[in-house]
Amino acid sequence: xxxxxxxxxxxFSGLISAHAIVKSQSAGQMWPPYGQPRLPVEETALNSLALxxxxxxxxxxxxxxxxxxxxxxxxxxxATLLGTVFVAFQGVExxxxxxxxLTMQSSAYGAFFYLIVGTHAVHAIGALGGLGWAFFKLDRGxxxxxxLATVSAFWYFVxxxxxxxxxTVYL
Numbered sequence: 001x002x003x004x005x006x007x008x009x010x011x012f013s014g015l016i017s018a019h020a021i022v023k024s025q026s027a028g029q030m031w032p033p034y035g036q037p038r039l040p041v042e043e044t045a046l047n048s049l050a051l052x053x054x055x056x057x058x059x060x061x062x063x064x065x066x067x068x069x070x071x072x073x074x075x076x077x078x079a080t081l082l083g084t085v086f087v088a089f090q091g092v093e094x095x096x097x098x099x100x101x102l103t104m105q106s107s108a109y110g111a112f113f114y115l116i117v118g119t120h121a122v123h124a125i126g127a128l129g130g131l132g133w134a135f136f137k138l139d140r141g142x143x144x145x146x147x148l149a150t151v152s153a154f155w156y157f158v159x160x161x162x163x164x165x166x167x168t169v170y171l
Contacts (some may be wrong), residue, residue: 001150001153001154002153004154005153005154005157008123008157008161009157009161011119012116012119012120012161012164012165015112015115015116015119016116016164016165016168018112019112019116019168019169020168022108022112026108031109032107032109033107033108033109035101036101036102036106036107036109036110037097037100037101037102039097039113039169039170040093040096041170041171043089043093044090044093044166044170045166045170047085047086047089047090047093048086048162048163048166050082050083050085050086050089051082051083051086051124051158051159051162052159052162052163053082054078054079054080054081054082054083054086054155054159055079055155055156055159055160057075057078057079057082058075058076058079058131058152058155058156060075061075061076061079061148061152062148062149062152065138065143065145065148066145069138069141069143070138070141072138072148073135073138073139076131076134076135076138077135079131079155080128080131080132080135083124083127083128083131083155083158084128086124087121087124087125087128090117090121090124091121094114094117097113112169113169116165116168116169117165117169120158120161120162120165123154123157123158123161124158126154127151127154127155127157127158130150130151130154130155131151131155133151134147134148134151
């Protein structure tokens with residue numbers, strides 16, 4: 001998992017670098033381009049709290065698991081639900097931006113937004129699947145600490161890369 005996460009850090013670094021280069025080439029021009037909708041900075045910041053809190057709650061689930069596995073049930077479920085709230089509200093944001101005319105084809109601004117944020121969403125959905133699997137295994141009494149640590153590491157990556165992406169894309 002750590003090797004996978006390292007490759008994903010490199011992947012996101014490439015996306016961020018490409019975004020920075022294209023954005024810098026528009027120096028002196030308006031960014032985002034004229035006629036393109038503005039990203040919902042404040043709403044997304046609030047939604048980001050759900051994601052960040054889910055990471056904190058997952059840490060609590062780990063400590064609860066270490067004391068007694070069954071104690072991790074509620075925090076693991078809560079972390080998963082908070083992550084689901086984040087992804088769902090990102091979907092609502094996308095629908096609103098599409099309705100306002102921001103698409104992959106509308107500008108480099110739109111293309112980078114959907115590419116970077118969409119890639120993060122795919123990772124978040126995959127990690128939520130892992131958390132759901134861990135919850136299922138925990139509920140059956142079959143979750144090992146190694147499996148929980150592996151799934152948690154992926155979720156922490158998703159949580160910790162988001163502030164960097166938010167800063168890069170939204171601000």
